[in-house]
Amino acid sequence: MPTITAEGLDGLAQVRAMLATGRQPPLGEKLGISLVEAEYGYAVFEATPDGSSYNPMGSVHGGYIATILDSACGIAAHTALRPGYGYTTLELKVSFVKGLSSTSGVIRATGRLISIGRRAAFTEATLKNDQGAICATGTSTLLVFELPPTK
Numbered sequence: 645m646p647t648i649t650a651e652g653l654d655g656l657a658q659v660r661a662m663l664a665t666g667r668q669p670p671l672g673e674k675l676g677i678s679l680v681e682a683e684y685g686y687a688v689f690e691a692t693p694d695g696s697s698y699n700p701m702g703s704v705h706g707g708y709i710a711t712i713l714d715s716a717c718g719i720a721a722h723t724a725l726r727p728g729y730g731y732t733t734l735e736l737k738v739s740f741v742k743g744l745s746s747t748s749g750v751i752r753a754t755g756r757l758i759s760i761g762r763r764a765a766f767t768e769a770t771l772k773n774d775q776g777a778i779c780a781t782g783t784s785t786l787l788v789f790e791l792p793p794t795k
Contacts, residue, residue: 655725656684669715677712679719685757687719694746704744709771713738713782716755717767721786724760728791731765735785742779749774763788 653661659682662668668678672689675697681688689712699705714736721731744751755769765788771780 652727654727655721655729656682656723658725659687659719659723671711672715675708675711677715679715682719682723684723685720687716687723687755689716689719689753689755690750692750693744693748698745702745704748706738706740709740709744709780710736710738710782712751712753713755713769713771713780714784716753716769716771717782717784718755718786720755720757720767720769721760721765721784721788724757724765725788729788730791731786731788733784734764734787736782737784738780738782740780742773742777744773744779748779751779760788 663679663682672678677689677691679687680690691712693704693708697704697708714733718733725731751771751773753769753771755767758766758768765786767784767786769782770778773779
């Protein structure tokens, strides 16, 4: 299973190495959500929703939308990590603005780092459809922690 943690590398170097080798986060592979761009404090994910991401009412499930926003927020924070540090989402708030369907085309979630300290990071993300319309937004609080030494 691919991972983006690598000893001795800071978060941005880890993400750049993953992109350079064409690897994707495992959940992203399962859901068809791809990291396509990353810089310090910035990450972009893309996906093309289809019927497999629908809820019982025939539109893209809110959990799918929350997942792509959480991914964009998380990787935006990951790019700012010092070597030997990790993070986990403490809180994710999603606002659904416009519904998505299989006709939405390629959707794009852009995550931005607002602030990072020794113990917490704060991020935001915007999800747009292929017409550039905002479909959802998200904010996230992430816990930053030192990773245990590997054996």
